[in-house]
Amino acid sequence: MTLALARKFPGTPLEDAVRRYPDVPRLIILKTDVQRRGVHYTEEAVSYLDPEKHQTTGTHIFGARDGVIALRPESLLLRDGTSIITTPTPLEENPYVVDLRDGRPWLFDAGVALEEVDYWPAPAFYGKDSSSGVPMKNIVSARPQRLNIFPYRYCTFWNNGKGCAFCDIVTQLKKGSKELKIPARLDPVEVGAVIGEALKEEGRFSTVFLTSGSIIGGSRPFDDEIDYYIAILKEVGKNFRTPKFPSQLIGTAFEKEQLKRLYAETGLTSYTSDIEVLNEELFNQHCPGKAEWIGYREWKKRLVDAVEIFGPGRVNTGLVAGIELAGPHGFRSEDEALERTLAEAEDLARQGVSTVLIVWSPRPDTALGAYKNASLDYYIRLARGLHALRVKYRLPIEHDSYRNCGNHPDTDLSRLLPLWEE
């Protein structure tokens, strides 16, 4: 950040943070803060939206921060090609504002224009219907470079009320079924057909992404989830000439034999299993279903086991960063949270497992919905720390990068990782 630019916007929280962290790109700090505080679209910004050209809010597996389902931009692209995956947030919570400037959308804070943004472009298949008459965008959704499959919009941890404390998947499922007419469970054949249609658009997609809620059923717990993923990935795989294709699955922490099946029987090339918080006590509190069915230490062990199957740099885990500070049992300070989170992340990194963060968006229909997320400084320091671990342990994170995901400020920093092979 040059002094000349800094003087343009003196005193905004963004520019203050840019001065404090000169090694972190201004655009990534902005992205992080927009994820942290959310956005509000003015009427003019919404009127700029053209569903023929832009992606509009659609098949979210999780809900918006303002609890509303309405026609709005799906998300934003910055000038460096990174996405800001953020949710509309009530104005009283002090979000960034997206408004028009010279006829183009810009991000504003306290009336100061900070950066121009683009709405995500609409993929060509969004205007089409599947063979059963369902809009294709309700079967497969898109990010700027990624195809999303959310095949099962329920999580069976909620059967006995032990869903994660930050998660509104079930609430959103009900809204999605009623207001958006999204099928709760997708037909693998239909998914495969929609992926085939999507791939007709040249130069658009660089990965296939799959995630659903956990499914505890089967001969062994989660066999049903594995079987379902395999069925879908096999149908998706029929669209490729190669046995493997760039892809990411976020699933439950599976046993080694289950992971071997997943890898051997499909084209899947990477695996993510989100531990959500790197502390055993907080995991037990915030993720009671995961704790009941798998347990914290076993979750970590299974992540490490997955490295044997998918390879180093192809396995990672995600944090809902900020929940470790929320509530009466959270860490008492951000310094303590950073130290303890990064220590556990380092233990995983040493064994080939990367840790990535998402900025926690407290959602209204969740147990933690009344709490606030962490400070911008905390997220910047955590992103720097996770990035530094990837440098130290030579862990690439290409499968969860700005191209293939876009939701992790720390993996944005990895765009400049050293090329160790050279």
Place this chain on the structure above:
Amino acid sequence: MSEDLRNAIGSLLKEPATVASIATLDENGAPVSVPSPFLRLDADGRLVHLELLETSATHRNLLRSIWFERPVSVTVAGSDNRVLVTTGRTYKALVSGPLFSEYYREVRARLGDADLAAVWLIEPEQIRDETYAVRKEREEALHPFHLHLDRLAVRHADTP
């Protein structure tokens, strides 16, 4: 910045024999210069550089440029020995959308099974005419003390 020179770059880039290169700075400040075979000028007067590989040194340096405000330089050399050098700033990396897809198709039409990492838009800040004949004339007019005297000496019949 001279509109004439900007237009001259546009004209040069339309000629098939023109050669273009882009120079960027790495993390240590060392320059990296490579050919830019798809370079063009867009309707807004920005230079368009197509980067084919995500992990190329130039792509990473262009990212560094947009993140940390580092300059880039583009050289365009025509078959008539005209050379124009632009210094500027990276304005945007397009990675998705109709314009990206259009360039993606063009790259593949020319190179076969190739990929495209990003379409980089560069905002020119200064354009210099580095054509040798032009520079030589200016040099001799403005800096006469840099000349070798033999070039000015009286030529005798036996001087080769």
